[in-house]
Amino acid sequence: MRLLVIEDEDDLRASLALALRDSGYAVDLAADGGEGLYKAGNSDYDAIVLDVMLPRLDGWELLRQLRLTRQTPVLLLTARDAPKDRVRGLDTGADDYLVKPFNLDELRARLRALIRRTAGRAGNVIVIGTVALDTAARMVRRDGRPVALTAREYFLVEYLALHQGQVVTRTALYEHLFDEDDNTFSNLLDVHVSNVRKKLGAEFIVTDRGHGYRIP
Amino acid sequence: MKPFRSIRWRLQFWHAMLLAAVLAGLVVTGHRLRRTEIFHETDQQLGQRLDPVAALFRPARPPPPPGGPGGRGGPGLPPNPSPLPRGLAALPPGTENLFAATSGDGFYFVAWNRNAVELARSASAPAGVPLPDDTEDAPAARMRGTLREVYRFLPSGECVLAGCDLREQLAGLARFGWLLGGTGLVIFACGLAGGWWITDRALQPLAEISSTAGRIARGDLSQRIQLAETDDELGEMAGVLNETFDRLEANFARQARFTADASHELRTPLTILLTQTQAMLARERSPEEYRASLAACERAARRMRRLVESLLALARLDSGDAAARREPCDLAAIADETVELLRPLAEEAKITLRADLAPAACFGDPDRLAQVVTNLVGNAIQHNRPGGEVTVKAGRRDQQVFVTVADTGPGIAGVDLPHIFERFYRADKVRAGASGRTGLGLAITQAIVESHDGTLEVSSEVGRGSVFTATFPAARPGE
Numbered sequence: 001m002r003l004l005v006i007e008d009e010d011d012l013r014a015s016l017a018l019a020l021r022d023s024g025y026a027v028d029l030a031a032d033g034g035e036g037l038y039k040a041g042n043s044d045y046d047a048i049v050l051d052v053m054l055p056r057l058d059g060w061e062l063l064r065q066l067r068l069t070r071q072t073p074v075l076l077l078t079a080r081d082a083p084k085d086r087v088r089g090l091d092t093g094a095d096d097y098l099v100k101p102f103n104l105d106e107l108r109a110r111l112r113a114l115i116r117r118t119a120g121r122a123g124n125v126i127v128i129g130t131v132a133l134d135t136a137a138r139m140v141r142r143d144g145r146p147v148a149l150t151a152r153e154y155f156l157v158e159y160l161a162l163h164q165g166q167v168v169t170r171t172a173l174y175e176h177l178f179d180e181d182d183n184t185f186s187n188l189l190d191v192h193v194s195n196v197r198k199k200l201g202a203e204f205i206v207t208d209r210g211h212g213y214r215i216p
Numbered sequence: 217m218k219p220f221r222s223i224r225w226r227l228q229f230w231h232a233m234l235l236a237a238v239l240a241g242l243v244v245t246g247h248r249l250r251r252t253e254i255f256h257e258t259d260q261q262l263g264q265r266l267d268p269v270a271a272l273f274r275p276a277r278p279p280p281p282p283g284g285p286g287g288r289g290g291p292g293l294p295p296n297p298s299p300l301p302r303g304l305a306a307l308p309p310g311t312e313n314l315f316a317a318t319s320g321d322g323f324y325f326v327a328w329n330r331n332a333v334e335l336a337r338s339a340s341a342p343a344g345v346p347l348p349d350d351t352e353d354a355p356a357a358r359m360r361g362t363l364r365e366v367y368r369f370l371p372s373g374e375c376v377l378a379g380c381d382l383r384e385q386l387a388g389l390a391r392f393g394w395l396l397g398g399t400g401l402v403i404f405a406c407g408l409a410g411g412w413w414i415t416d417r418a419l420q421p422l423a424e425i426s427s428t429a430g431r432i433a434r435g436d437l438s439q440r441i442q443l444a445e446t447d448d449e450l451g452e453m454a455g456v457l458n459e460t461f462d463r464l465e466a467n468f469a470r471q472a473r474f475t476a477d478a479s480h481e482l483r484t485p486l487t488i489l490l491t492q493t494q495a496m497l498a499r500e501r502s503p504e505e506y507r508a509s510l511a512a513c514e515r516a517a518r519r520m521r522r523l524v525e526s527l528l529a530l531a532r533l534d535s536g537d538a539a540a541r542r543e544p545c546d547l548a549a550i551a552d553e554t555v556e557l558l559r560p561l562a563e564e565a566k567i568t569l570r571a572d573l574a575p576a577a578c579f580g581d582p583d584r585l586a587q588v589v590t591n592l593v594g595n596a597i598q599h600n601r602p603g604g605e606v607t608v609k610a611g612r613r614d615q616q617v618f619v620t621v622a623d624t625g626p627g628i629a630g631v632d633l634p635h636i637f638e639r640f641y642r643a644d645k646v647r648a649g650a651s652g653r654t655g656l657g658l659a660i661t662q663a664i665v666e667s668h669d670g671t672l673e674v675s676s677e678v679g680r681g682s683v684f685t686a687t688f689p690a691a692r693p694g695e
Contacts, residue, residue: 011488011512018505019495079480101487104494 001115001155002026002176004043006036006062007051007077016049019104020111024138024151026179033057037065044175045072046115049107052078052089060092067093073114077102112136119162126161128215131200133161140200147199152177156192160205160215169212223422224415231411232404239400247393254385255364259357262323262366265315266355266378269325272336273374315340322381330373347375362386421450425457437465477640481523481655485516492516526656530639533663544691547576547585547617548610554589555608558597566602569593572609576617577691580668589619591661592684596623599682612690620685627678636674637662661686 003025007013013029020027028043030036033054040048040062048066052059063074076089076097089097095117096110116124116135126133132141138154140147149157159176160168173189193205193213206214315323315338324341328334332347348358348367355368365379421443431439440461441454496509555571562569578585589608596606604624611618628636635641640655665672665686676682 009484009488011515012484012491014512015488015491015495015509019491019498022495022498079483080476082476100483101490104491104498 001046001159002028002043002179003111004028004030004036004039004045004048006030006033006040006048006054006059008032008054009051012051016107020049020108023108024155025111026177026182028180033059033062037062040066040072041069043180044172046118046176047073047075047111049075049077049111050094052076052080052085060088063089063092063094073118075107075110075114109136116162121162126158126164128161128164128204131204133158142200149196149199153192153196153199156189157196157200157215160213164215167208167211167214173213224419227415228408228411231415232408235404235407235411239404243393243396243400246396247389250392251389254382254389255357258364258380258382258385259366262357262364262378262380263355265323265325266366266368266376269327269376269378270368270370273327273370273372273376323378324380325376325378327377328375330375335374341379345377345379348377350375418450421445421448421454425450425454429457432461432464437461437468474639477655478523478527481640482520485519485523488516489513523654523656526654526660529660530656530663533660533667536667541581541584542579543582544577544579545582545585547578547619547688548573550582550586551589551608551610551619554586554593558590558593561594562597562606565597565600567597567600568603568605569597570605570607572607574611576610576612576619578617578668578688579691580688584664585668588661588664588686589621591657592619592621592686595657596621596625596682596684599623599625601625604681615690616687617690618685618687620683622681622683624681627680628674628676628682629678633674633676637672 001024003020005013005016005020005027007016007029008031010031013031017027017029028039028045030039033056036048036050036054037057050059050062054062059076059078063076066072066074073095074093076094077100078085078089078097079100081099086097095114098107098110112135124134124136126135130143133139134141135158138151140149140154140157155177156173159173170189177189177192193207197205204215206216208214315325322340324338326334326337326341326345328347337345342363345360345365348356348365350369355366357364357366359365360379362381362383363379364382365377367375367377369375421441424443425441428439428441440458443451443454445451492509492512496506501509552571552573555569559569593606593608600606600623605622606624607620607622609618609620609622632641637658639659662672665688668688670686670688673685673687674682675685
């Protein structure tokens, strides 16, 4: 799962990146509205965390321009908690908002829900055959027994599970699992897929030669 | 409010009292007048009728010889009461009917001799008319029940009395009295109702004002007094009150916005503190990570401290206790000191700092005046281009001393110019960050200047730079 954090406060941006990377997300950063809009428009993020008060191009305008081309889910961070500010945010096309100061746990929970909703799932648990994914607890069970997955492996499974039945290209997977600073070799993806197959069964992920991966 | 303490009741009470007194006076006077009139008329009629009766006993025949024994009761009048017909028959012609029992007027007469023996009486006279008490020669009148009697003692000692029954007139007078009283009551009721209506109309605006003020007191500051008539005194008052409410609401809104802004400004460093500490506590970190995080926390805390200090400074200036310290000081010396203090900052920013200072004696708090110069010069350094200049001038002009700070920065756009002294207003919309700006600097500067009875002005040209001028009253020589 890949996120974009657009925040002009250096210290806040750094701590958000740290916390979200800790949770296994691939996190890209932008320090102002222009950079943020550019990145948001040119990559396929699973969600964007957007501060409203930004120099040059503020959050509202960024959101308006982004919505012309992309429907990436956006979570607004705002210091203004008046109802009219919330309404304005949601009307402009934000999918959720969080008022400063917030708890990191709440931010994570809202991001999870946002990503899940975007994939068209309302519930926490995705069941595929004998495998059950609890997206809230980041827990995968096979035949009722917990299976230990690394954060990357978990996101690989979650991304494919959220797009169950569709072929997900390697590029897309790569985009969603690694951030812009990752210089990993592309065969790392194969390593993750292979590990998941070992843990959840060889047939859990199907390879479509020349196209990508798919959970049937 | 107790009903009898209210203006309405007091007005009504006095109004009713006054009206009742006036009406009672009118009714009583009217009644008296009518009664007097009745008596007067009756007495006149009785007097007219008494004359012929009295004439009977006047010595029409030659009076008794002066030497005769007992001038009175001479031979013309027998000592014994004469029979009635005799007296009646003697009434002058044309006057017989005056006392006719059948005339319906109820007039009668009675005559007594000096010995109180009844001499004559008309047929219509009621039984048992008592002899009146002797009076002077003048005719007198008395009331006996419903009977009005006028009598006269003749010089010869006889007493003649004419009377009539006033039953009907008195009944009429009573009716007239009732009519007067009834009319008075009706007028009183109308007066009360009218008074009530007028008081009600007069006090209606007061009720509206009171209820509006009540709604405002309960927190709805947008309420205004709506009066139909605005030309009278209460309308004028409502106008004044509405203006007051307008200003109150504007002040309140400004204060509320300031509080909201202040809390927003505090939210960002708070968020940094929270997210940093939560992220650090989530799991074991390397010493470098801890150090970086603590440094970030410190920056956030410093920022909150700056903000809180600025807010406190503003609060003190707002409450007016900044005016406490006043001493003679030289604005030029203060500016010189400040410029030297800020010179390293200017050099770091590659800014040339020039000073052109002439003595400028004024009266004030040197620390706060230094803060004014510091804020203006600090701003000028911050909002400048690399290699730019900041020029500080001080001096005296007429009865004023001034300090101006000019920069060669980007200038301030016309739309922003009127707002730059507002709290938390930022022309570039950049939030106060690690740069140390709180968005309150110019607001504080202006508050200090104004607390010194001075003015702070700005002129700016986009692309050329801005000039801030603070002007204060000069100290008079000898001060």
